[in-house]
Amino acid sequence: MNPQDTDYELHGLELLCRIWRCLYNELCSIPKSQPVQGIPLLREQRMQQMLDFIHKHYSESITVDMIAQAGSTSKRECFRCFRSSISQSPTEYLNQYRLAIAAHLLLNTTQSLSCICEQCGFNNVSYFGKLFRNTYGVSPGQYRMKTR
Numbered sequence: 001m002n003p004q005d006t007d008y009e010l011h012g013l014e015l016l017c018r019i020w021r022c023l024y025n026e027l028c029s030i031p032k033s034q035p036v037q038g039i040p041l042l043r044e045q046r047m048q049q050m051l052d053f054i055h056k057h058y059s060e061s062i063t064v065d066m067i068a069q070a071g072s073t074s075k076r077e078c079f080r081c082f083r084s085s086i087s088q089s090p091t092e093y094l095n096q097y098r099l100a101i102a103a104h105l106l107l108n109t110t111q112s113l114s115c116i117c118e119q120c121g122f123n124n125v126s127y128f129g130k131l132f133r134n135t136y137g138v139s140p141g142q143y144r145m146k147t148r
Helices: 008-028 039-057 064-070 075-086 088-108 113-118 125-136 139-144
Strands: none
Touching: 039 064, 039 075, 039 088, 064 075, 064 088, 075 088, 088 113, 088 125, 088 139, 113 125, 113 139, 125 139
16 A cells, blocks of 8 residues: 555555454354353352342341442442342342341241341331331231231
């Protein structure tokens, strides 16, 4: 190519298009299931660590910072992991898990509501009742009576 030629710019554009086409073909040939730099696998591992932490410590007072620390990540990345994996925030998941345990205890024990509330990590009986009612459509007491 000679810069003096009248079609010099067109040859340059043609070369650029060839380069872009080669790059595009290379990108398209990468298998879709292959994780890019291990990020999906890392998030999956972090999620498992954070979920394990919640399942072991649900009855304790847990903060999002503690959950993030269990996954060796930041609070912000913790929220991203939960949103992308289970479409819930860490707090929403924790509350749903606690409520599932509470529903099990309501059906299978004769413990008082305040005892179950405390055992499941809720510090306030009225807040527990409100969350339970929003999730199950009835109060904890009604749930216990309805299913017996």
